């Protein structure tokens with residue numbers, strides 16, 4: 001079995017004062033290498049809670065989670081940090097780049113926390129990751145000199161640079177205008193075509209059409225898990241959008 | 253994370269907020285500079301006091317007749333005449349740690365030359381007195397052993413007496429001054445020593461053979477003081493022990509009986525004066541240390557601000573693999589960098605200020621290498637200590653909350 005992720009009866013309870021909030025009430029699924037999964041659901045359905053657990057930022061109250069064959073639930077804080085560093089790439093809605101820092105330095109960041117990666121290798125891999133997202137000519141641009149689309153590409157390059165088992169994206173197009181959203185979506189599709197495993201959390205049903213599989217949550221449960229044999233092509237959609245706005249327009 | 257990378261991050265973070273970093277540093281700079289300057293001033297004055305005391309003879313020991321008068325009752329005449337020439341001889345011949353010994357009898361009175369007169373004191377001593385008190389004869393000679401045996405009417409005078417009695421500036425050697433009713437021929441003039449640290453004029457005196465003063469001025473046979481010097485300052489206590497044992501034997505004191513003499517040493521005085529200036533140093537350093545503390549609190553404050561401002565960055569670093577200790581190290585190095593850089597600048601400022609005090613106020617200053625090292629070490633420690641809590645706070649942040657922090 002080529003499973004990257006396996007969840008079994010994952011529960012996550014938050015105790016708020018006297019009450020207990022059941023954010024996840026027994027979620028089970030497996031994701032194979034090379035899948036592009038969108039996780040859908042309305043606000044409060046448990047998407048972020050699930051993503052935090054998948055990203056090893058949070059541990060489930062009950063249930064088992066294997067990431068790339070490693071059982072995560074019983075791991076300590078430091079071990080989870082190292083696991084994140086080696087196996088996971090995060091892409092956030094608001095990019096979370098370091099301010100006043102060049103693209104290349106932002107992308108190098110995860111490798112800084114990997115002592116087995118030397119300076120030369122770090123640079124080499126960061127340059128390769130930036131080329132892969134189409135920013136090979138913007139290596140020394142600082143984060144505050146870039147448009148939203150460019151910043152998100154840098155963030156994606158940062159998520160790629162450690163060659164992770166899975167890329168986790170949380171509303172990664174949420175801050176971008178339509179055209180730039182599709183550019184980023186196109187980038188994700190190309191990464192997927194290159195063999196990457198991607199989990200993309202969104203509340204936008206349109207985006208789900210571009211992934212190979214769609215998991216829907218409601219009230220902390222999986223209510224639908226459908227595969228999409230013929231996903232739409234983001235590049236084609238992009239070609240139909242009139243380029244009224246300049247390519248690198250800031251987020252609206 | 254590698255220390256080189258941590259330093260790079262810290263430099264960058266400080267570089268992004270240069271003015272703030274400098275203002276934070278300023279607290280440390282002022283603290284370190286004032287510690288160094290205050291200690292330099294304190295040590296400088298201590299050393300100048302010590303130098304003056306050693307000018308007066310830091311190994312000097314004074315034996316007086318009469319016991320320690322703390323009881324306040326035993327003040328019999330006998331008691332006050334307990335020191336004799338036999339005691340002097342015993343000290344001269346039977347001790348190992350005493351290098352010079354001179355009798356001393358003195359009398360205050362008027363010295364008169366022609367129409368001029370001046371109040372002064374005549375000390376009856378022997379030649380050893382010069383070595384003990386570190387006087388030198390500048391003009392003429394000291395009186396001789398022959399003069400002592402003959403109780404000759406000769407004397408050696410100090411500079412102040414010369415200036416008072418012979419304002420014309422010519423050499424007074426060979427002239428005759430009167431002390432009370434006794435005419436004394438001047439055979440020499442002492443080199444000037446100026447005032448000592450207690451403000452006493454060390455040149456306002458006349459030295460004469462002790463026999464002369466005993467017989468002709470005071471009409472006594474006992475001694476008012478025996479002045480000695482130990483081989484060196486370090487032998488003072490042993491010399492005092494020897495003298496005490498010797499005098500108790502000579503005076504036939506039984507065990508349990510109190511001494512009928514009292515011994516003081518210059519070392520006691522020296523200790524007293526330097527302990528005063530030590531206390532001053534401690535007080536000055538404490539005040540300066542408080543400013544270092546305030547500087548440290550400044551660091552703590554700014555590091556808390558920095559941690560709060562960079563909560564999102566911390567969350568991001570954690571989510572891409574930074575462990576708590578990586579974050580701790582990052583912020584700790586930042587605060588240590590502030591304090592060490594502030595410490596270096598503070599050392600420069602402190603040394604500069606000390607040299608300026610010496611140049612402008614011609615105050616004796618002495619920069620002790622250990623005070624520089626100490627204040628530098630203290631401020632590095634300050635950086636670690638005051639950086640610890642903010643760094644700890646950063647390291648304990650929950651990555652999920654931190655990354656969503658607005």
Ligand SMILES: Nc1ncnc2c1ncn2[C@@H]1O[C@H](COP(=O)(O)OP(=O)(O)O)[C@@H](O)[C@H]1O
Pocket residue numbers: 014015016021022023041042043044045046047048049050
């Ligand atoms: N840290 C928390 N403490 C208490 N309740 C929480 C916490 N995080 C999430 N929840 C609750 O869990 C539920 C799911 O939240 P979340 O996973 O953020 O949903 P979504 O991302 O789909 O909007 C919500 O009811 C939310 O209030």
Ligand SMILES: [Mg+2]
Pocket residue numbers: 047048049
């Ligand atoms: Mg959410």
